[in-house]
Amino acid sequence: MSSYHDYQKQIAELQAKAEAARHAEVAEAKAKIKAIMSEYGLTVADLGGASRQAPKTPRKPVEIKYKDEATGDTWTGRGRAPKWLEGKDKNQYLIR
Template identity: 45%
Template sequence: MTNSYKDLLAQREALEKAIEQARQNEIAGAVTKVRELVAEYGLTVQDVFPGRAGKSAAKSSGGKVAAKYRDPATGQTWTGRGKAPKWIDGKDRSAFLIA
């Protein structure tokens, strides 16, 4: 039984469609089951995905950090986080502290 190249491609296409349809059916069933469990037990996003909701809340609540150091010559400031700017790098930082 020898199938031609075109026949095999057509079979593959039909099989890929059948696979995708079976996947969609199983996903729909899984989503329904998950929704039932969430409703039955009163679960929250935090219960199901711990850490995920907390990260987004922490990001949105964060704001700018106040400047901790100031260059008296230029007035430029630095929070003390990240790479130090050239005007303070390698120097005694206490002289640049903002009171």
């Protein structure tokens, strides 16, 4: 019967063999891909993979819907209502 130490040693050996096999398979796959690409004159761009995204255009600022003429405070109407509008009729401050 094998001991724990023997199993750990076998695991380490198998992991090393698996890593070596993976490196060999990856190298072989790369060689095949390069051969096929050169045979057909393909480039990475032709494969249509991870292309760069176009830069996002900046958003237009939200228009102001409410304004307190006395203080100049404004609110777009989005999100939580500001303190200066608390307990007041919003329609009085609506920009027309």
